[in-house]
Amino acid sequence: MRKLLLLSIIVVVGLVFISRLFYLQVYNEEPYSLYDDNAIRKVYDYPKRGYVYDRNNKLLVANQPSYDVMFIPREVKPLDTLEFCNLLRITKEDFINFYNKAYQYSPRLPSVFIPQLSRIEYAVLQEKIRKYEGFYIQKRSLRDYQTTIGANVLGDIGEVNNYIIENDPYYESGDLIGKQGVELSYEEVLRGVKGIKFIQKDRFNRDIGAYKDGIYDTLPQPGHDITITIDSELQEYGELLMRHKRGGIIAIEPSSGEIIAMVSAPSYNPNLLVGRQRSRNFSKLYTDTIAKPLFDRSLKAQYPPGSPFKVLNALIGLQENVVTTEEKFHCRNGYYLGSRKLTGCHSHASPLAMNGGIAQSCNAYFANVYRRIIDKYDKPHDGMDVWSNHLKSFGLGDYLGYDLKIGNKGRIPDGDFYDKWYGENRWASTYNISNAIGQGEVEATPIQLANMVAAISNRGYYYTPHIIKNIEGETIDEKYTTRNYTTIDKENFEPVVQGMFDVYNSGTAYSLQVPGIEICGKTGTAENFMNIDGQRTQLTDHSIFVAFAPKDNPKIAIAVFVENGYWGSRFAGRIASLMIEQYINKEVTMTSMENWILTHSLENEYEKPYSGAPFGINRESALQVIDKITKDTVPNPVTSLSPFK
């Protein structure tokens, strides 16, 4: 048996080796991929990012080269640190700091030393960089905003985060990606497809040539240019009017659903988020939790809609046949249930039919209509559901489906909502009578209000609002060219439209008439509260206004929301009228109205809750007068950050 010792050991060792090979190569190994092979360097060739044009083909966003100072720590030779630091405007401590950090990351791989030099810094450094071994300049492409407006629309690009890197194989660390606005919504269209080169490395990480002579390499495909629906002149005008105010404006073209202006105030210069100061500026904007310049009020701010909601109740009343256009309701400075006053009202002629109810914004009129709608059915639950479904057909109470990635659902209560609140069948229309006048539980965002107005102006349908007008070489989503019909019949719109027209003719917006343009509108005022030191404190009302013009063949539907602007026609109404004139006539003749807006600020109103001093609300006298704002005035404090140091 001595013969067998070596023989069996040989066989055993052979088997062990084959098992080990099996473990290493078959069992333990993921399928081979060129992308995961760290012997192959992947060099990406970034395509030109698509340009962004406004609806009149004005270039809004282009690209600019940017220059990063890169270095390979191991290759750095002793240098005149003082001179170098002076050139880059850094301290010697910074230098040592950057160097050590990069060295720890890898002494052999390139690291960014100083990102995104300005053109001037680049020009100075370019001639001298050769003196500093191991350093070089790498060109990148950044956004170049041709405008200072529309930060919330245009958005910005920034370095991709780890979550995306892990979940989207397209992105590599250091890639730029759309972060907000259309940059985010149309990222895939704008970015194009990057090209890739596979390069064989050796073990010292040096390139030794193209992998397989480049048969797997691809060329970059340039990004598509896009045209957005924004009218940059109107946008700019809207942003000007909204300076020193907070709130949002949405203007929609009813015949297409195109968003022609989308203003959120306060705003900031989009150039702030480009270049070396990006992260510093971003954190300043981000940490301003009082003015919240990064919060897009036009899409996200959810407020009680106030009186504009009344026109919807009028429409539902007609559709449900619970009221006629002729029937009049009394108003005794409010709506009474027995001797209990459920809702107040201001002084106006009484009794009023529908037209007057809308024009004078009579609370009592709509309280009556609302109760009839809800009480039409045996159970208020069913009436509530019918009411709710009509409202939802206007795009309220849910995401609208527009092509920007932020928004809010708003809130339209239904029967179940109140069942949960009060208990099944333990409530009646009088419990939520505030819904009649857009206060109670209903909430909407400015874009929902604008869309609702567009639907009214179209007499019964709307196109889903959208920001994209045209993509170079592609067609836009079909859903933006499809009509969404409301549940209200066409003929029921006419009396309501007439009522809104009379808001301008004889009603609450009488003073806001624009010569030569037939505007239909509706004022709104919404109470609002804030928690100050644990106390629910009422603040000055929000000023709301919705309008469309012209009355027939409307070109613009608009919703304006000014926080703490007091009453509807005071700030929001003026701004809406000016915007309409600007858009339709391309010039503003109502200079005194314009002057009023440009010389009045609400900043002191906004400071009230934070100043600590006792304050009153809803006071006409408290209005702050300022020097007239022009395009060139340095705007709100948050926007005074500079793009470059």
Added chain:
Amino acid sequence: MQRDHRGLNFDWITIALFLLLVGFGWLNIMSASHSGEITNYFDMSQPYGKQSVFILFTIGLIILILALDAKFYERFASVIFFVSMLSLVGLFIFGKNVNGATAWYAIGGMTLQPSEFAKFATSLAVAKYISDLQTNIKTFKDQIKTIAIIVLPAVLILLQNDAGSTVVYAAFFFVFYREGLQQIYLVIAVFLILLSVLALKFNVVIASSVAALLIFGHHFLGRKKRPQLIQPIAIVLLCVGVSFGITYFYNSILQEHQKDRISLWLRLEKDPEKLQQMKQTILYNLNESEKAISSGGLTGKGFLEGTRTTGKFVPEQHTDYIFSTVGEEWGFLGSALVILLFVALMLRILYLAELQKSQFSRVYGYCVASILFLHFMINIGMVMGLIPTIGIPLPFFSYGGSGLWAFTILLFIFIKLDSNRINEW
């Protein structure tokens, strides 16, 4: 087996296996050492070009070996051994130092490594001595003399600082065992290995305790006679001594890099920071070679297509780490084939050795199989991370003239001896 009687009755199976291994090895050397386009297979500036020439040279060598009379090798075994030992001694005077080992003669532009040739010389000497009618391997005196034959080259090579090649001489143990060395040596060998691992991995106390338990257990349970105490106690004391000896050997005699290799293999280093550092430095080759092998997958990336091979990620890939090229470019299928070829070759030699009528041929055949086996086991085991790093070449595969020629001589002397089997009485 029917053999050709007209003088060409060589074992063609062995020769075929040899050719396959050398041919496949050459392809892999080409892959591991080329840089850029391969225009000339005999490009003397490139290792693969040189290897082509070495292989051509080998053909002449084979013809010469097979042409000589089979009796020549037995008759001149002592002389060949003497000359070989002389060449080893000569290194101390004329040797050229490469990588810390004085193991080469530089002749013109070429280097020769006499330790490679010492293997077949020692095999001849061992075969000659054991097959001597006067020799009885079962006697202690003859065991000492036989061991002296292998200790001499082993020590000379160790003194040249070529510890890897020294280890190969352990292969002769299999030969002695086959020829009648007592079973107890096998037991002691296994026991010593176990004891060493325990002593290093844990400590002397645990190693000694385990040893004592085994010995007493065996002593009391296995014997029916009245148990004696003195003998087992003496053995246990010896074990304690050996454990201390091993620990001392490890701590004080082994060089730093040898210690590190063993330390990593037995996972002795506990400090994670130092371990990480060791892995990046000492284990660098192994890490890279394992990665290269793993990345080959089932079918490999294809000839000349290995990215880690092309990038020369594995140092010494065309010599000691040649098997990682096979792993990366030919995958599991190719690597397993190489292992099967080696196993087949070794088993074939053992089979033929057992057929030999002369003891000299049989012993020599065993020497060939054992030496090939040790190289095979250590080299491939090292490249796949199964045993600590010991730098010896993979026979027929690794780049290098001395190695290729020495293994060719080693193998073909046996083929010649085997072909002469029919002529023996």
